[in-house]
Amino acid sequence: xxxxxxxxxxxxxxxxxxxxxxxxxxxxxxxxxxxxxxxxxxxxxxxxxxxxxxxxxxxxxxxxxxxxxxxxxxxxxxxxxxxxxxxxxxxxxxxxxxxxxxxxxxxxxxxxxxxxxxxxxxxxxxxxxxxxxxxxxxxxxxxxxxxxxxxxxxxxxxxxxxxxxxxxxxxxxxxxxxxxxxxxxxxxxxxxxxxxxxxxxxxxxxxxxxxxxxxxxxxxxxxxxxxxxxxxxxxxxxxxxxxxxxxxxxxxxxxxxxxxxxxxxxxxxxxxxxxxxxxxxxxxxxxxxxxxxxxxxxxxxxxxxxxxxxxxxxxxxxxxxxxxxxxxxxxxxxxxxxxxxxxxxxxxxxxxxxxxxxxxxxxxxxxxxxxxxxxxxxx
Numbered sequence: 001x002x003x004x005x006x007x008x009x010x011x012x013x014x015x016x017x018x019x020x021x022x023x024x025x026x027x028x029x030x031x032x033x034x035x036x037x038x039x040x041x042x043x044x045x046x047x048x049x050x051x052x053x054x055x056x057x058x059x060x061x062x063x064x065x066x067x068x069x070x071x072x073x074x075x076x077x078x079x080x081x082x083x084x085x086x087x088x089x090x091x092x093x094x095x096x097x098x099x100x101x102x103x104x105x106x107x108x109x110x111x112x113x114x115x116x117x118x119x120x121x122x123x124x125x126x127x128x129x130x131x132x133x134x135x136x137x138x139x140x141x142x143x144x145x146x147x148x149x150x151x152x153x154x155x156x157x158x159x160x161x162x163x164x165x166x167x168x169x170x171x172x173x174x175x176x177x178x179x180x181x182x183x184x185x186x187x188x189x190x191x192x193x194x195x196x197x198x199x200x201x202x203x204x205x206x207x208x209x210x211x212x213x214x215x216x217x218x219x220x221x222x223x224x225x226x227x228x229x230x231x232x233x234x235x236x237x238x239x240x241x242x243x244x245x246x247x248x249x250x251x252x253x254x255x256x257x258x259x260x261x262x263x264x265x266x267x268x269x270x271x272x273x274x275x276x277x278x279x280x281x282x283x284x285x286x287x288x289x290x291x292x293x294x295x296x297x298x299x300x301x302x303x304x305x306x307x308x309x310x311x312x313x314x315x316x317x318x319x320x321x322x323x324x325x326x327x328x329x330x331x332x333x334x335x336x337x338x339x340x341x342x343x344x345x346x347x348x349x350x351x352x353x354x355x356x357x358x359x360x361x362x363x364x365x366x367x368x369x370x371x372x373x374x375x376x377x378x379x
Contacts, residue, residue, distance in 0.1 A: 003377060004130040005370070006078045007350060009048045011127040014081040014369075016073060017120040017362060024082040032092070033109030039070075039086040040095055041111055045104040050077035052249060054103055055085070061098045062090060066247060072119040073365060074249075076160065086114035121364040125343070126373065131355040135345035138357050145376050146340055152278055153375050154267055155335040157260035158368030165195050173258030176324070177315040181239035184254075185232070189214075189225050224250070240321055252324050255316070259284045259326065262309070266301040267333055278334050286328020289313035298333065337372065338362040 006012045016024045024043055046054050055069040062068075068088040075081040085105075087095060098105055131138055162169050168187055175184035190208050192201040200222075207214035207229065215229040227245040235241055243251060266282050275297060282298040283289055285306065290313045292299070306312065318325045340361040348356040359376070363369060 002130070002132065003128040004351070005126070005128060005373070007127075007129050009078055009080050011129065012076060012079040012369075013125040014075050014079050014083075015123045015125075016075075016081075016083040017123055018084065019118060019120055021120055023123050024084065026080060026082050028082075030106040030108045032107050035109045035111055037110035037112060039088055039111055039113050040090045040092060041084065041086050041108045041114065042095065043082055043106045043108060044071070044085045045080070045082045045106070046075070047080050047102040048078060049102055051075050051083070052247060053077070056247075057100050057103065058085075058087075058098060058105070061100060062087070062094060064090070070114055070116075072114050072116065073122070075122075084114050084119070086111075088113070117365065119365050121338075121362055121367065122369075123339075123360065123362045124369040125358065125360045126369060127356055127358045128373070128377070129348050129354070129356045130351040131348070131357065133355065135347070135355045135357070138355060139342055139345040141378075142342060142357065142359070142376050145378060146337070149337070149375065151337050151340075152276075152334045153337060153372050154271060155332050155367060156264050156267055156371045158370045160368065160370070161260045162257050166191070166193050169254050169257035170261040173254040173256070174261075174309070174311065176243070176254060176318065176321065177258065177311060179320070181243065181320070182237075185228060185239045185242045189228055243321070248323070252326075255318075255324050255326050259286070259316075259328070262302065262305055262311075263331060265305050266298055269301045269304075270298065270333060276334065278332075278336070280333045281330040282333050284329045284331055285311075285313055285316065286326040287313055287315075287317035288327045289316075331366065335364060335367050338364075 013026060015026060018024065026045060030043055044054060051071055051074045055071065056066045059066040059069050068090070069085060070088070071083055071085045073083060075083055092107060095105060095107055159167070168191055171191070172184045172188050175187060186208070190204045192204050203214055203217045206217065211229050211233050215226060215233065218226050218229070224246055228242040231238065231242045231245050262285055263282050280296060280298060283302055285302060313328070316326045316328065338361065341359070343358040343360050345357040346355065348354045361372070363372065
């Protein structure tokens, strides 16, 4: 079924669900509790900007380092979303003065740090557009597929994990694990993709030969590439230093993206072999993987993939770059869909003669709504 997703940011609404199951609804009014604590708490509503970029803009407005802005989860860029954030040692009066387009901050009180993972999950309200079939037929097909899935779907990492326009994260992560720091940096800066504008691809090719020229040509919004180039110009051959010019969260994401690639490959093989078990978890390989005592059916797939990739678990212990080393974890192979409903199915006001459908569901943290949508629409 062909469809258009995220035609406008309002087509993809993400509302964080707190650990105590409260949905942070877009447009909701919040009162300030005035409790004590080193961290100022707030609900951040944003439109068409990702969480890390929003945190950087807020930090700039406050005149502090981005590390002092923390959050429970990273939300999509091309979306409208609401989530909890905390500001370390920031006064209420300073935060109240923040005025940034497409960002709304509602202060809620003070308390402990809101760290990554401190959420139950997210509620998604998604509009699928440009559908050729009638509203009633679309509704019936989606409901039939949802029923057939028995409220479970394969818990793949979505394209956002690897980069949608430039899927370089897993590639860079693998090169770091192999000790190829130079190639990892060059891949991040120079590798081109068809989905990129022609002028940017030209600048990336220039960077291979002339860093100074590339630095002068990269537009300001390519801040990460510019920061890495500036470092290499000042400190030639310090490729680890160049990687450290990326935000700490993004540095770790390079390794996490490669772990996600291994997970996805294992899950793909399991599906091919018709292995379904709602209780089964797939390892997110790290340096502790060799210490596993009890093996699961997923382990044979993991070991096969690691051999093919020429990667060993010990490689995730990166002596030259210890802050992004990863012990590893695990992730459910299949996840449960919560509170699925079709809110409306009707004519599409933005695509003449076509239809749209609005669906809503909740997923635990770490799950990708786009992965579920692909299954519901039989793609």
